Amino acid sequence: MRRIVVCEKGGGFGMGQSACRSCGTSLERTFIDLGMSPLANSYIKPEQLNRMEPFYPLHVYVCEKCLLVQLVQFSTPDDIFSDYAYFSSFSDSWLAHAKSYVDMIVDRFSLDQHSRVVEIASNDGYLLQNFVVRGIPALGVEPAVNVAEAAKSKGINTKVAFFGEKTALDLAAEGWAADLIIGNNVLAHVPDLNDFVKGLKVLLRSGGLITMEFPHLLQLMQQNQFDTIYHEHFSYFSFLAVERVFARHGMKLFDVEELPTHGGSLRIYACHDDDISKSIEARTKELKSGEESAGLGQLNHYLSFGQQVKATKRKLLSFLITAKQEGKHVVSYGAPAKGNTLLNYCGVRTDFIDYTVDRSPHKQGHFLPGVHIPIYEPDRVRCTRPDYLLILPWNIRDEVMQQMSYIREWGGKFVVPIPEVQVYP
Numbered sequence: 001m002r003r004i005v006v007c008e009k010g011g012g013f014g015m016g017q018s019a020c021r022s023c024g025t026s027l028e029r030t031f032i033d034l035g036m037s038p039l040a041n042s043y044i045k046p047e048q049l050n051r052m053e054p055f056y057p058l059h060v061y062v063c064e065k066c067l068l069v070q071l072v073q074f075s076t077p078d079d080i081f082s083d084y085a086y087f088s089s090f091s092d093s094w095l096a097h098a099k100s101y102v103d104m105i106v107d108r109f110s111l112d113q114h115s116r117v118v119e120i121a122s123n124d125g126y127l128l129q130n131f132v133v134r135g136i137p138a139l140g141v142e143p144a145v146n147v148a149e150a151a152k153s154k155g156i157n158t159k160v161a162f163f164g165e166k167t168a169l170d171l172a173a174e175g176w177a178a179d180l181i182i183g184n185n186v187l188a189h190v191p192d193l194n195d196f197v198k199g200l201k202v203l204l205r206s207g208g209l210i211t212m213e214f215p216h217l218l219q220l221m222q223q224n225q226f227d228t229i230y231h232e233h234f235s236y237f238s239f240l241a242v243e244r245v246f247a248r249h250g251m252k253l254f255d256v257e258e259l260p261t262h263g264g265s266l267r268i269y270a271c272h273d274d275d276i277s278k279s280i281e282a283r284t285k286e287l288k289s290g291e292e293s294a295g296l297g298q299l300n301h302y303l304s305f306g307q308q309v310k311a312t313k314r315k316l317l318s319f320l321i322t323a324k325q326e327g328k329h330v331v332s333y334g335a336p337a338k339g340n341t342l343l344n345y346c347g348v349r350t351d352f353i354d355y356t357v358d359r360s361p362h363k364q365g366h367f368l369p370g371v372h373i374p375i376y377e378p379d380r381v382r383c384t385r386p387d388y389l390l391i392l393p394w395n396i397r398d399e400v401m402q403q404m405s406y407i408r409e410w411g412g413k414f415v416v417p418i419p420e421v422q423v424y425p
């Protein structure tokens with residue numbers, strides 16, 4: 001459920017020109033440089049094929065002081081992300097995830113009609129509707145007007161705003177100081193991280209709690225998920241790094257869960273640092289020591305990630321080169337943002353992949369940004385009978401293999417690029 005909260009403007013992007021989004025230290029150490037890449041969701045219409053296409057640096061740094069992994073600032077036109085909107089309710093599995101979260105949190109923290117729940121980047125109200133049916137007062141904060149309208153039409157109280165200290169002060173004055181603040185897949189998209197977290201502190205009632213979900217950097221590194229890096233993801237969090245940001249604003253993390261969503265996410269639980277009603281759960285300590293033993297407390301560990309990524313690129317290219325030399329017909333499945341990072345970084349165009357297919361009618365008839373691979377509907381695979389089907393959304397590979405299992409009728413094979421190239425007959 002990736003979405004944009006605000007566009008980032010201005011700022012230089014030379015070496016050492018930018019400051020850490022968390023602690024302000026000058027950014028000098030590269031985590032991974034994926035080169036120049038188009039915005040991952042800027043699919044190309046046929047009439048745009050002969051136009052100039054903007055590319056931006058996809059250069060990720062690690063702060064040597066607080067070890068926050070982050071995309072360095074880059075300049076964009078003012079409205080670059082403005083028409084991007086993602087309606088969460090389109091995904092069944094995500095709806096189920098939201099409902100089971102609400103069941104759990106209401107029960108565990110005894111929320112009732114006297115509680116106040118605020119969700120940041122509430123989208124179309126897919127999550128908050130579960131509080132509303134229980135009679136628990138809930139407010140969404142959503143910057144995209146059209147998405148907020150969709151929520152309001154479902155009866156979900158929604159304020160159109162970007163979240164930060166100012167919005168938090170306004171909401172508190174309007175009676176929305178919160179017992180529970182929720183933010184799912186928003187933290188990574190926040191350009192002004194300190195203003196955002198300060199806003200959380202301002203809005204949180206005494207005795208209240210915050211839960212936030214975000215993709216876990218440990219998984220990104222261990223599972224080699226470098227293709228989940230794209231311009232709209234400004235920060236890539238470990239528990240250790242996020243704990244430092246919350247501590248700076250007078251909050252502590254008292255619990256954490258590991259979730260399977262988005263290739264492996266964390267759900268953190270935060271409260272005011274003087275809140276003695278919540279004890280620090282044992283799994284918090286376990287997760288931290290797990291990160292430390294994996295090397296996430298050491299700068300050198302981050303600096304070695306680039307070698308692993310380059311090796312993955314070489315393996316994918318050598319697979320494709322061999323396949324083409326053998327005269328094989330290769331196509332791909334899906335047109336996810338992560339595929340655009342992978343293909344642009346590896347320089348894979350129609351010289352290797354004839355076309356891709358995607359179930360979304362909004363993407364069919366378009367071309368992938370940068371590499372200009374055409375997007376068709378999935379049935380095209382049945383007509384052209386490819387030898388290999390490269391699965392770009394590797395996080396749903398089992399689902400794709402089931403849906404497309406008929407390629408085995410003509411000996412077609414599946415290929416999964418991440419964590420490294422693997423062929424499945």
Ligand SMILES: [Zn+2]
Nearest residue numbers: 020023063066
């Ligand atoms: Zn820092």
